[in-house]
Amino acid sequence: MQAVTVNVIFALIATVRASNxxxxxxxxxxxxxxxxxxxxxxxxxxxxxxxxxxxxxxxxxxxxxxxxxxxxxxxxxxxxxxxxLFTNGYYFETSLLLSIFLGMFGFDRFYLGYPGIGLLKFCTLGCLFVGQLIDIILIALQIVGPSDGSHYIIKYFGPRLTLLDADNDSLTAVQMEL
Known part of the structure; x- marks a missing residue:
């Protein structure tokens, strides 16, 4: 009888403690x-x-x-x-410098894992330097990244860009005419 009473008391104490x-x-x-x-x-x-x-x-x-x-x-x-942002060892600064100085030979694309485009740029001297200029812009804007889908290694407060997309779920505000 005492064991049952003690168990009931402990159950009540646990209930009161849990209710708080x-x-x-x-x-x-x-x-x-x-x-x-x-x-x-x-x-x-x-x-x-x-x-x-x-x-x-x-x-x-x-x-x-x-x-x-x-x-x-x-x-x-x-x-x-x-x-x-998962990174796999590709530095933003390295790819941008390769694109600026050796982009006419496709070294930037070889570094990022695009050997086909790198070979094309190497054989055509950076597509007559137009491809090099386009790649400098694309890499600087971080549109072209590593081929494995990872992100660049950029310093924590470095020049990281965030691309914003708009789709059917995006909310738009109606502008009031003056």
Missing amino acids: QISVNCSVPLIGQYKCETPIIDPSTEQPVNCGRNNKATINCTLNKGYVCAEDGVSETFVKQIPC
């Missing part, structure tokens, strides 16, 4: 409900250490006091994915 905590969906918590560890940045790539080919890195996060994950009702930690 708010359940949160840990797959999409709201801002202010959690804190995440600062990602460790790899100095050679200027990206988080565990950045994958899907351009995502994982970091550990902890819910603030008074919150628990709704999935199990107990845990206060979860893993969150943050955006990153």
Whole structure:
């Protein structure tokens, strides 16, 4: 009888303790409900250490006091994915300098992994220097990148460009006439 009473008391204490905590969906918590560890940045790539080919890195996060994950009702930690840019060893500065100084021989395209275009530029002297000029512009604007689909290694506060696209899901604002 005493064992049952003790178990009931512990169950009530656990219920009261659990009722003071708010359940949160840990797959999409709201801002202010959690804190995440600062990602460790790899100095050679200027990206988080565990950045994958899907351009995502994982970091550990902890819910603030008074919150628990709704999935199990107990845990206060979860893993969150943050955006990153996967790099595979191609430097922006190197490709731009190769394009400026040796682009007429196609060295920039060989470096980026396009041997066919590099050979064409080599045989035609950079398509009579027009191809070299076009490649300088395309590489400087970061339109042409490495052939494996990775991103350039650019310093963290370097000249990184972000291309914006507009599609059917983009919202547009109507301009009022004066």
